[in-house]
Amino acid sequence: SNTQCVHQYRVILWKKTGAQKISLSYSPNKPMTVKQILSNFPNMEKLEKGPKEIFSPEIQKDLLLLEEQEGSVNFKFGVLYTKPGQVTDDEMLSNEFGSTDFERFLSLLGDKIRLKGWDKYRGGLDVKGDMTGKYSVYTIYEGHEIMFHVSTLLPYSKDNKQQVERKRHIGNDIVNIVFVDGSPTEMTNFNPSSIKSQFTHVFAVVSYSSEDCSYRLVVYSEESVPLFGPSLPNPSYFRSPQEFREFLLVKLINGEKATFNTPIFAQKRERTLDMLIKDLCQEHMSDSNRAQTMLN
Template sequence: GGYWIEGTSHNLSSLSPTLSDVPFPWSGKVKLESDPTAKLYRKHFLGKEHQNFYSSDMSLGYLVLSVKYEQIEKQENLRLLLRCLFLKCMLLCGLLCEDVNVERFFPVLYPKASQLIVAFDEHVISNNFKFGVIYQKPGQTTEEEVFSNTEESLGFLEFLDFLGDKIQLRDFRGFRGGLDVTRGQTGTESVYTNFRGKEIMFHVSTKLPFTEGDSQQLQRKRHIGNDIVAIIFQDESTPFVPDMIASNFLHAYVVVQLTPGTTGDTFYKVSVTARDDVPFFGPPLPNPAIFRKSAEFREFLLAKLINAEYSCYRAEKFAKLEERTRSALLESLFEELQLRSRSMMGLPIGEDDKIENGSGGFLENFKRVIRGRSQSLDTMGISMRKQQPATLPSRPTTAGLALSQSVAEGPKAIAAVRYLGGL
């Protein structure tokens, strides 16, 4: 596939004839993009009186519903949050989408259900990121050339110091981004930073082990080639073609080119390129896309990298993997809520139904699935119990919630559908 490009203009306008006159292109705090539905439960339900329900549908699969009554301007409202996998229609009819044909939802009776639901809803939120940093010398146009660099220019060293802190890998306690912190097999040092509570480890090409006689430098490419977003740093104008680096994972590049100023200040020209199926991500580059080295630019750059990764997850290759991850987690959540609720009611549980904190618990399954997703990223190998229903009371308490019940004359529904088939 092809690539789209942002930041193709680096010519100074008549309003800014010199680098020293380049204004900062925005004001305020740059925004980190994320799934807007991930924290709806925490914001509107957690710690407040509400009810959770579960059910399954022949076509939509497993469903987990949260319901809360609210008073807004003396009007009684019903806030709904539905989690499902293949809900294509986002419009709600009555209590729920007309596509949902189950007759009843069953109440969740497990006191710690909210902990499980939060873990499920917020699994898409990451606080750990790893980005590649590739040093491209003037005139270098091949993958073999850029991965074979061992020397670091003063401009590149200044940029690395600008990005984050140089850390010793041995016994490093923070997020290691897949680097070896015990035996030194991935080098002795790296660059790391903490940005707005998110840990970032940079895979710097020149700091990863160099192997004599290996033209492909697989030790280096093994890490950077498995990143999703990478920085390309250039000391001066040099053509960069994203196809020059063969990788199933790298979907977006931020090209940073050193542009020394006449007054001693350091400036950077910035361009962004990403695969065609990666949606555009902010913050947008100014015109011209030239930045003075500053704390504001650092915040802009780190936000751009994080937003790039989130956007890349919506590309076809990663979206399919995420759909499988969510499907497995939703099934595990459903089964755990069902088993815990049956146990609370004293209903019989099959011998194979494990509900203790062990191999059958949702949190353990959650960890297992997330680990499996990481392994799938490394290899890109993507490869209903019945329960007696109860009746619907005036307010959901411990009984089943009937979907056929009309609320046209009842509380107004404030609905949020948690569509898990890809954002």
């Protein structure tokens, strides 16, 4: 039921192309069958058989996973710390620690959390055996859980110049924040093509100026990514840390959502959703069949 206490059917139909949602009025005198409800979706009018119903509570978790694939619930963003003069991703990923300015920026983004035993959104990080570092940075913004993959908090290897473990997470994030240490003039030295990733489509380059205690922001995105807001102010610096945080998080979220609309991502997402839906059906249909057999 909605806020006015008018009872409704609220329905989500999952297809490999994404989710379709409708609300239908509910009448206690004329309850609708699942088949009747589905007939309200486009191209579902001629459904011959009513779908099988699944009563397993586990399916709710799997449906939440599907929603995550839609890129509209929870987010994971890379955060790359770079020192003045560093130009390659290998150099940037090899910074074992960040500066005071970087630490201040991280505390603005979110809370430093202990990964072991973490029971909220984990963004692909290990929460059992510290395999992806002991700590991470996490926040909730407007109902969205966000996990930041922070380069200096991910495992560091003295022997591996490419820092594969760090690259594995940050390189697979659609959106990366690049924190450029030193004066804001260092920002001009950053070149998005120096980051070798087929997955990252948006770079938010951030710098902190200790002279006037302001944050500067420049955003780069792949040509295939549609324009996304909010528009950067001109000049793009922020005196209020909270205003900057708000602007940055909205920009990052919108950047990821815009990337999902590029042809390559649309195809990838379609394949992934198709696979997840099939797996989900297979698993829960066999579970319900087993339960039915036991009842008989």
